[in-house]
Amino acid sequence: MTMSDASHDKPAMDPALLAKLTGGLGDRGRVAKICSAFGDVYSEFFPDVIKSETGLDMTVSYLGCEIGYKNHLVDDLSHNVTLVDATLRNWSQNVALACGNGFIITLMEHLLGATADTIEEPAERLLSVIELDLAVMVFDKIAKVLRSAVNAPGGFEPSLSAPHAHDARPRPAEDKPDEFAAAINMSITLAGIVSEFSLIIPQTALLKTKVTPPKPKRQTGGNSPEWTEQLGDQVRRSHVTLEARIRLQDLTLRTISKLMAGDVIPFRDSGDVRVEVSANSKELYICEFGRSGENYMVRVKDTMNSDDELIRHLMN
DSSP, X not given: OOHHHHHHTSOOOOHHHHHHHTTSOOOHHHHHHHHHHHHHHHHHXXXXXXXXXXXXXXXXXXXXXXXXXXXXXXXXXXSSEXXXXXXXXXXXXXXXXXXXXXXXXXXXXXXXXXXXXXXXXXXXXXOOHHHHHHHHHHHHHHHHHHHHHHOOTTOOXXXXXXXXXXXXXXXXXXXXXXXXXXXXXXXXXETTEEEEEEEEEEHHHHTTOOOOOOOOOOOOOOOOHHHHHHHHHHHHHOOOOOEEEEOXXXXXXXXXXXXXXXXXXXXXXXXXXXXXXEETTEEEEEEEEEEETTEEEEEEEXXXXXXXXXXXXXXX
């Protein structure tokens, strides 16, 4: 065997050993201690942040940490979560934040005026467009707490991607090596509804971090004008697709089967034609059908529900 053959056949270094030698994988006890310090910060400080913005009381509890490859830890999250990718200059370029959809849905209901006794356990579903807007604000606060805890040099603000569903997350490139990370898992309870959020942080950043707890400042005020105004503006600007249903004259199956392009089917009503307008499968208005110049239109005659009920219907 030649020297070149021998060097070519030399086995590659074990990835875990290489990561330990280069600061990318730490002792499990050390990693767990750092994760627990993050858990303490969020348990003490994050409820204060949300309280100051919304006036709502909630509790956060540290659930523990998991260690492994970052992509595997993200894959292992519940699929009923929404994620963002975060970077914090001079600290880490590869952090993932995840928040349970149940918390965002419950928070949205509260901000729209629902009371704790009327809120039920939310169904497992994707967030609506407006709820995704609220998620942007929640992730911003999660990231701000992270920034204050790690005290990265330079005082830079975190940069966040747009929120996306777990199932919509792009698959990582196969030629891009994965890295060891830790998933810091926490529960968050609002109005008796328990959800979770997580930080998945590469150990290269985690192991060089000294967590600095901010001083809690208990807030007793109501909703922050910033959140209230921003949420209200998002609700008003949200586009909703309306559907109008008109009852047509009854026809026999024989007649229907022989309809061709150009045939006419009369409306059932002989006077003002009743139209039922809906959105997101929720009935909204009773209207009448007519024309305005060359355009067909419907005129609202009655509403199905109150304004608040209509908005809540359209949130889902």
